[in-house]
Amino acid sequence: MLQLTGIKKKFGNIQVLHGVDLNVRAGEVHALLGENGAGKSTLMKILTGILQPTEGTIRIEGEERKFANYDEAIEAGIGIVFQEFSLIPHLTAVENMFLAREMKNKLGLLDRRTMRARSKEILARLEVDLPLDVPITKLSVAEQQFVEIAKALSLNARILVLDEPTATLTPSEVEHLFKVMRELRKQGVAIIFISHHLEEIFEICDRITVLRDGEFVGDCNVSDVDNDRLVEMMVGRRIENSFPEKPGPRPGAKVMLECEEVQLRKNGPVSQFELREGEILGFAGLVGSGRTETALAMLGAFPATRCKVLVDGEETRFREPAEALAHGIGLLPESRKEQGLITSFSILQNISLNNYGKYRKYHWFIDLKKEMAASEAAMAQVRVKAQGATARVDTLSGGNQQKVVIARWLNHQMKVLIFDEPTRGIDVGAKAEIYQLMREFTAKGYAIIMISSELPEVIGMSDRVCVFRQGGIVATVEGDSINSEEIMTHATTGRVQNVA
Amino acid sequence: MSHNANTADSGKKGGISFGWILHSPLALPLIGLIVVSILMGFASENFFSVSNIMNVLRQVSIVGILAVGMTFVILTGGIDLSVGAVMALAGTIAAGLMVNTGLPGWIALLAGLGVGMGLGLFNGALVAWGRMPAIIVTLATMGIARGFGLLYSGGYPISGIPSWISWFGIGRVGIVPVPVIAMVVIYALAWVLLQRTPFGRHVYAIGGNELAAKLSGVKTQWVKLAVYGISGLTSALAAIILTGRLMSGQPNAGVGFELDAIAAVVLGGTAIAGGRGLILGTLIGAILLGILNNGLNLMGINPYMQDVIKGAIILLAIYIGREW
Numbered sequence: 001m002l003q004l005t006g007i008k009k010k011f012g013n014i015q016v017l018h019g020v021d022l023n024v025r026a027g028e029v030h031a032l033l034g035e036n037g038a039g040k041s042t043l044m045k046i047l048t049g050i051l052q053p054t055e056g057t058i059r060i061e062g063e064e065r066k067f068a069n070y071d072e073a074i075e076a077g078i079g080i081v082f083q084e085f086s087l088i089p090h091l092t093a094v095e096n097m098f099l100a101r102e103m104k105n106k107l108g109l110l111d112r113r114t115m116r117a118r119s120k121e122i123l124a125r126l127e128v129d130l131p132l133d134v135p136i137t138k139l140s141v142a143e144q145q146f147v148e149i150a151k152a153l154s155l156n157a158r159i160l161v162l163d164e165p166t167a168t169l170t171p172s173e174v175e176h177l178f179k180v181m182r183e184l185r186k187q188g189v190a191i192i193f194i195s196h197h198l199e200e201i202f203e204i205c206d207r208i209t210v211l212r213d214g215e216f217v218g219d220c221n222v223s224d225v226d227n228d229r230l231v232e233m234m235v236g237r238r239i240e241n242s243f244p245e246k247p248g249p250r251p252g253a254k255v256m257l258e259c260e261e262v263q264l265r266k267n268g269p270v271s272q273f274e275l276r277e278g279e280i281l282g283f284a285g286l287v288g289s290g291r292t293e294t295a296l297a298m299l300g301a302f303p304a305t306r307c308k309v310l311v312d313g314e315e316t317r318f319r320e321p322a323e324a325l326a327h328g329i330g331l332l333p334e335s336r337k338e339q340g341l342i343t344s345f346s347i348l349q350n351i352s353l354n355n356y357g358k359y360r361k362y363h364w365f366i367d368l369k370k371e372m373a374a375s376e377a378a379m380a381q382v383r384v385k386a387q388g389a390t391a392r393v394d395t396l397s398g399g400n401q402q403k404v405v406i407a408r409w410l411n412h413q414m415k416v417l418i419f420d421e422p423t424r425g426i427d428v429g430a431k432a433e434i435y436q437l438m439r440e441f442t443a444k445g446y447a448i449i450m451i452s453s454e455l456p457e458v459i460g461m462s463d464r465v466c467v468f469r470q471g472g473i474v475a476t477v478e479g480d481s482i483n484s485e486e487i488m489t490h491a492t493t494g495r496v497q498n499v500a
Numbered sequence: 501m502s503h504n505a506n507t508a509d510s511g512k513k514g515g516i517s518f519g520w521i522l523h524s525p526l527a528l529p530l531i532g533l534i535v536v537s538i539l540m541g542f543a544s545e546n547f548f549s550v551s552n553i554m555n556v557l558r559q560v561s562i563v564g565i566l567a568v569g570m571t572f573v574i575l576t577g578g579i580d581l582s583v584g585a586v587m588a589l590a591g592t593i594a595a596g597l598m599v600n601t602g603l604p605g606w607i608a609l610l611a612g613l614g615v616g617m618g619l620g621l622f623n624g625a626l627v628a629w630g631r632m633p634a635i636i637v638t639l640a641t642m643g644i645a646r647g648f649g650l651l652y653s654g655g656y657p658i659s660g661i662p663s664w665i666s667w668f669g670i671g672r673v674g675i676v677p678v679p680v681i682a683m684v685v686i687y688a689l690a691w692v693l694l695q696r697t698p699f700g701r702h703v704y705a706i707g708g709n710e711l712a713a714k715l716s717g718v719k720t721q722w723v724k725l726a727v728y729g730i731s732g733l734t735s736a737l738a739a740i741i742l743t744g745r746l747m748s749g750q751p752n753a754g755v756g757f758e759l760d761a762i763a764a765v766v767l768g769g770t771a772i773a774g775g776r777g778l779i780l781g782t783l784i785g786a787i788l789l790g791i792l793n794n795g796l797n798l799m800g801i802n803p804y805m806q807d808v809i810k811g812a813i814i815l816l817a818i819y820i821g822r823e824w
Contacts, residue, residue: 325717342708344775354717356698365696
């Protein structure tokens with residue numbers, strides 16, 4: 001029914017899809033599998049007309065189609081439910097379903113009765129019953145998802161893309177969703193299902209297509225593969241990046257930070273871990289598995305229901321990152337632009353942002369000369385390439401921006417640095433430099449927590465790895481157990497302990 | 501890259517160069533000030549006389565001082581609508597204490613400053629820890645302050661204050677009016693605070709990217725508390741000048757002054773979303789507004805028409821300056 005052939009996509013000079021095929025038949029649930037960054041989302045954006053392929057063809061029922069935009073794809077019978085819903089929170093289910101194509105009566109006013117009846121009809125087709133007259137925010141996440149699906153169906157979608165629909169659902173809601181999917185399958189709708197949870201693939205899907213690093217790995221029937229084979233297809237054998245050598249565990253390294261319990265949400269899993277002097281502790285797991293939130297909770301920047309942290313054996317609870325900084329714990333956030341840098345500031349000002357305690361004169365004033373000297377020294381230490389310290393930070397490349405964020409922490413008496421996705425959006429050369437810097441830090445006795453979605457990075461850099469799934473740590477691996485199969489298995493099938 | 505270096509160098513090489521002004525955020529406000537001054541000079545021959553210039557600056561001083569606190573607040577990405585009402589309340593209470601309780605005048609003035617700063621800190625605490633939108637918090641404070649002033653005074657001006665208070669409003673040192681000296685001193689202090697202290701950098705950082713500032717360890721909530729406190733304090737300082745000029749506490753004074761103060765800040769090139777702007781720009785903006793008022797008066801233009809013209813000029817200025 002749907003045939004994508006030889007799809008290639010380039011963003012600038014970066015090839016993100018290297019000729020991918022996807023064949024989906026009517027009345028089947030087709031899994032699209034791959035790690036973060038494998039190209040699934042890009043492929044789906046091409047299918048739905050949001051992006052244009054550089055090469056390759058899209059055929060629907062044998063007929064070649066080109067979609068200039070999202071609306072044309074909808075017209076052709078493609079519907080997509082994004083990971084982040086596109087519903088308007090304060091409107092009702094009916095209003096959302098008919099948004100921008102409201103039915104009108106003869107007076108030109110909203111024909112609420114017909115719209116309501118039509119909504120009911122579609123939801124009945126899904127065998128779903130949900131309140132139609134309350135704002136969407138009052139519905140559960142699963143119900144909101146059903147509204148999204150119903151919206152797609154009301155547009156006569158015959159091909160439905162579900163992008164990680166189960167990521168935020170409870171097990172019973174997942175069951176309900178699967179029931180709806182089976183019902184749709186019976187009605188001949190083709191469903192493309194994206195999920196990282198392998199047991200779900202085996203439960204609901206008929207066929208599988210696997211992508212890896214933008215390459216088409218293969219497609220097969222679910223019945224022909226098992227768990228191990230799938231992980232192998234997803235992870236594959238890859239060219240390892242050049243990581244600095246791991247110095248190995250230090251004898252008698254003291255525990256710098258002990259996290260006795262972190263619970264992100266009420267009734268959610270409770271995690272614990274410890275961080276030792278001079279080690280890199282990897283936080284691995286899928287997007288949304290609670291890695292970043294756990295780190296932020298420790299710093300006092302995420303409202304966790306429980307968070308008990310011992311720094312050097314002393315119990316502390318930080319109310320804000322400034323207090324964590326006073327205890328020598330710093331964060332290099334995930335998104336440099338949104339959480340790391342003041343983009344309107346110069347390099348100098350960005351580095352000195354949390355360093356003003358150190359260069360003052362007459363107690364109250366900034367010693368501009370010392371500020372310049374210290375910042376230039378920090379820039380040199382992390383090897384920032386720029387015109388000078390007064391250059392605006394938004395003129396730098398991603399790698400250099402990251403180095404500026406790192407430089408900010410050099411002059412503090414730091415004990416713990418948390419690197420969240422330290423090399424996202426950074427080219428290969430700069431990556432190696434950042435890895436080198438991280439090892440220089442640990443050699444000085446810092447402890448590092450590295451949150452990363454890139455498996456090779458986790459494996460190449462970490463001394464130990466905490467694997468997260470569904471909001472908590474499901475396993476901690478070290479030594480030879482740090483390999484992609486082990487980590488992926490825990491990240492996709494590991495069990496969290498739920499504590500009330 | 502090398503292109504940037506060249507343009508930066510060319511500014512320094514040719515001896516005295518004003519090239520930097522064109523690249524400064526002050527360029528547009530300055531050009532506006534010069535253009536409007538020249539136009540006013542043509543329209544009215546008295547405009548460039550020393551006495552008229554001093555007169556303009558004296559008239560500008562109250563809004564100019566309010567605009568200092570407003571600049572701090574707007575640089576963090578906030579807004580303070582309560583400045584006019586807080587000024588009226590601080591002046592009314594100070595005058596009331598002098599007249600009704602017989603407190604020494606200077607203690608009453610200090611009490612007025614305390615009232616202003618207290619209300620500012622109240623705003624700041626609600627914005628920083630209450631996580632409430634500044635526009636709503638300060639709108640409410642505006643109502644509360646105005647209402648208290650009217651309650652306290654029964655709605656009438658409080659007169660009969662010691663005559664030396666008038667020095668703040670109409671006194672002179674040489675040919676320079678005291679309010680103008682006060683304004684210049686306050687701007688100088690604000691410049692030092694913003695450009696030469698860690699606090700000032702933190703103000704800009706919060707306006708530029710509050711989350712990044714917080715995650716890097718800036719105590720964002722305390723900084724916000726402080727900027728609203730400063731705004732309350734400058735409102736009360738303006739109140740002293742106003743009280744000296746009117747020789748009474750006026751509970752109805754300063755209606756709409758918050759809008760003039762915001763206009764001065766924005767005309768001075770400060771981004772309303774925060775993070776970018778200079779205190780010197782605000783001074784230029786305030787003087788620009790004052791010249792417009794003065795010039796239109798000298799030309800004898802209908803006061804209602806004056807409002808229309810001022811509004812149009814503000815729109816035009818912001819349209820021209822919207823790029824940077």
